[in-house]
Amino acid sequence: MKKWIIASIFLVVASLSLAFTWNNATYYDKPIVKVQEVTVVEEETIVDSYRNEDHLVTQQIVGEWQNGKKKGKQVEWTHIASRSGAADFLLKERMHVFMERHQGEWMAVQVKRDHVVVLAMFGFIGFLLLVGGKQGMFSLISFGVNVLLLYGAIHLYVQTNNVSLIALAIMLAICFVVVSLVSVSGLSPKTYVAIVTSLVATFVSLGVVLLIFAWTNERGLNYEEMQFLSRPYRTVFIAGLIIGSLGAVMDVAMTMASTLFELAEQPNATLARLKGAGEEVGRDIMGTITSILFFAYMSGSVPVMLLYVMNDVPLNYTFSMNLSLEFARALAGSIGIVLAIPISLHMTLRYLTRKKVIT
Template sequence: MRKYILLIILALFASVFNVYADEESIMYTEKAVILEVENSKDVNFENNGQDIQYVKLKIMSGKYKNKVMDTINNLSGNPAYDIKVKENDKVVVVIEEESDGYINAYISEYLRQDYILYLSIMFILFILVVGKQKGIKSVITLTITLFAVLKILLPLILKGFNPILTTICVSIGITGITLFIISGINTKSISAIIGTTGGVLTSGLLAYYVGSKIKLTGLNSEEAIMLSTIGDSINLDFKSLLFAGIIMGALGAVMDVGMSIASSIEEIHKANPSLSKKELFASGMNVGRDIMGTMTNTLILAYTGSSIPLLLLFMYHEPSIVKILNLDIIATEVVRSLSGSIGLIIAIPLTALVSSMLIKNKKE
């Protein structure tokens, strides 16, 4: 069973290298290792020459495996874009076959997949060792979640389906499957699903309403702007994409809260079956209040952590608070974090109420 699960996860994380072609050339994306590097300057370039590297590399995969090739690696001086290599570095190269038989190789990126794969395997092993049977279920649900996002959610959005409705449906499906696999089909899982769904819907609707009122564009990131350049081939609503992202981003934290509340109430009921619905609800709310303080911080800190460069930029230039709060990118992150936190808070009383009612009704 464990070997089967590991194979599934490894298959999901394995890199797929594409071959693509046009009328004049065929291109392959392959792995390579750097054998030799000679640093120099291009004397024909303005501003006293551009740094370049004369590189000898060995192809490690595909049609040209074990072939040694020479290439020139141009450097712009900007560390955000330069791929400065040294001997024994592993890189991704694009091999171009010209129609006349000539072959070129270009360094396109550092090879990062190996260590990402090692970290992924370590993550799965820790889940299996610490969680045991629950860990196996966690790996299964993680696989299902990745499949749902990569093979259902994203393809449907690209085909033109409404991003908000699609994300809501996929989120509910992920929540139900995850909680039923982890805890079985029982009142605890049903309560957590209802609480999670209510919290996520609240978060999404609130973000949609406020975002529409303050005219958020959804084009607050480089990725969204790049995606807008292919708008002729696919029809994308970037505002809906933004709100769909808010729903999906809040799902994990809200699901965690819903399951924690439902599980706590069930354990309290097992310890003292004589407690009334009102007393069980009050106990669930007490647990929820403790969770609320840390989980809201978790959401806000997660969104803040991803925006540290932007915050440092603002602190350096010291613009007015009015200008900062009214920027699209800042307003988007504020709406994202606050609406997600409100959805999380709503999930607490909703889960506590449903759980206390279902447990007592089941007993009766």
């Protein structure tokens, strides 16, 4: 009965939040228009110098002002955009768009998407609570705390010039690991093992990567994608390496610790059996987690790579310019994953034998 009450409250809050974001134009300073009618006036095929074909669409739009002094009045304008949507967007009925005035004419500059964000957020929270229950709630809390910690650290670094980004990243890594693992598993021996394993594996993998960088003199790393940073790009990249590999390393560390602690409670558990089981589990998860980490990093570069390829840029140049940093991030995380398995296995078995849980 209690679960049904909580679920009902959640659905009511989600529905009210979605309704509010759909009708909250009054609280925005920028003019907002709701698109009511869309008429395609003309569609033209365009081909660039690289023989890439696109379609340029001219739309006649009728909309209604949603805020400001003109609220409730209609507005008409001509909107020109491409079918590809690479640098613009086509308008559809019921869309809410932000408007700006250029050379005496109103034009849509951005789509209002806060209701989509709210819908996705409550969908994520709902599935997390449905599948994880109490653990899911604690995971959600830890996620919120970690977001606040990250925001505070970035704000501190941006506002001050005498704070080391590397030191901030190290402190953030420690906080992220402790908050995430304690909130999910509580204060227990397996949590302590997972925390120590995660931190040791992360920092050792960082040391290995830095040694590789020093040995190769960072040949093959193209920092061009970070050229707009006003801070030292190498420092920002290394700080990203520290934070980026934490998630996968924590996952492996907690999986190993939880599995071994559960197996240790079996009546026929021995040191040899636990060691064999731990090695088997480690081999099984090492490949999958490493692949997940690799694809997660590489996927972010796919859109830009497609633009390079479609403009006849050589593949070797495309890969080196877009994947060098992503590959380095994946490499750092993979080293951390590989290190986390034996470290977690050794620490867990040592704790269990010292406490005489197994012999």
